[in-house]
């Protein structure tokens with residue numbers, strides 16, 4: 001049951017415009033303040049696979065056994081995974097089958113700049129669900145109907161499609177294999193998953209474009225170049241054709257060629273544009289390693305060159321122990337004058353990168369950082385209050401938001417609910433309370449409870465009609481948090497969190 005721990009609260013301050021207690025009577029609202037640091041984000045439930053050749057295995061960075069499941073680390077923008085898991089039926093897909101002679105839908109991806117042949121998106125159509133929907137919606141474009149039919153058909157055999165996709169890619173283009181981690185598994189299919197997610201959103205140009213632009217920029221750190229895209233497109237169509245046998249025909253293939261042309265062109269353009277503005281990655285030296293619990297460390301790094309970002313965003317991070325294995329973490333503070341960046345990292349069971357960062361990393365080690373991403377940032381165009389829910393290490397970006405509000409100097413009420421499984425797991429409560437003590441407009445409420453109640457604890461407080469919602473934590477918490485915030489009257493468009501595509505990508 002929900003427990004807000006008043007004992008943690010320092011000075012109790014009644015937030016302006018808010019009635020502190022609710023009908024339950026438990027007035028736990030004390031106004032505190034938070035501090036900084038980062039965390040491990042969404043955990044891609046990845047199945048680790050044995051390294052195909054056993055090479056490149058750095059000393060196990062502190063994690064016994066294998067790499068794997070649930071290494072959170074932020075929702076990571078699709079990584080190009082490798083195959084490894086090649087199932088029995090791996091044969092190169094015959095080109096003729098992909099592009100039957102005379103077929104007007106032949107895959108013609110040049111990997112060049114903008115391709116005018118791309119079909120214009122339907123601006124009037126609604127947001128496609130991020131899941132394969134066999135049933136066309138009334139406003140779905142004809143291409144979307146075909147694409148979703150394919151997605152629905154391959155959904156039950158997604159693992160096989162993934163294996164086949166990477167087999168086609170690497171057999172046809174072995175030069176691309178080094179772009180991927182040595183150890184590949186079917187759960188690390190972020191590239192394919194991203195492509196399919198994008199295809200599913202084809203009728204929502206705004207979402208599609210933003211998502212793909214970030215994806216294109218993020219792929220620079222893998223060494224992806226424009227000329228690689230046609231190979232990926234061929235592998236994609238080959239895998240779909242192989243497993244969507246019921247729905248695959250000339251018309252469907254043409255729809256996929258069109259959508260992939262759009263997808264790849266947006267990514268290529270975004271990468272090219274970003275190339276003149278920022279490096280593909282940053283080196284960053286670990287300058288401090290603060291072990292807060294046996295499993296959670298706050299890691300602070302100094303980038304080798306200025307690293308521009310906005311509070312609430314996240315980055316991808318690669319350690320020297322697991323080359324080409326990237327994980328995402330939120331910045332645990334707003335930008336600071338000394339340029340240092342902090343992350344909250346929780347070592348998840350069998351987590352390669354998180355285990356290495358918590359148990360192996362030390363000052364002097366060098367990490368690589370990808371570009372910043374994410375849109376869970378403070379809306380400074382309003383003076384609405386901020387209702388922030390941070391679960392576990394999800395408190396990291398919430399602390400950054402608090403610092404951001406403080407830096408802007410505008411007095412806006414900020415209410416933070418910090419959820420954890422136990423008091424022991426409130427590893428950063430002291431920092432948050434220090435911030436509360438510094439900023440009278442801030443209230444921090446620790447919530448230790450079973451997961452059924454944490455996000456819904458906000459109902460006991462309020463009113464929240466002049467607040468915007470910010471959610472960060474496990475995907476399940478975010479989903480339930482969205483319900484809770486909508487339930488207390490905060491409209492969906494005023495609720496911010498990392499995208500569900502990211503959550504999907506992270507395997508949650």
Ligand SMILES: NC(=O)C1=CN([C@@H]2O[C@H](COP(=O)(O)OP(=O)(O)OC[C@H]3O[C@@H](n4cnc5c(N)ncnc54)[C@H](OP(=O)(O)O)[C@@H]3O)[C@@H](O)[C@H]2O)C=CC1
Pocket residue numbers: 038039040041042043072073074075328329330331344345346390391392393394395396397418419420421422425447448449450451452453454455472473474475476477478480
């Ligand atoms: N490190 C970072 O930079 C960031 C990390 N994240 C993500 O935050 C998560 C942190 O994990 P961890 O520290 O282990 O958190 P925990 O699993 O310990 O959960 C933290 C809080 O969230 C609640 N919660 C968990 N699951 C649900 C659910 N399905 N519905 C409602 N409430 C739920 C818990 O409630 P209860 O105690 O009742 O279980 C607890 O209050 C990871 O998924 C990570 O990827 C997100 C952003 C940034």
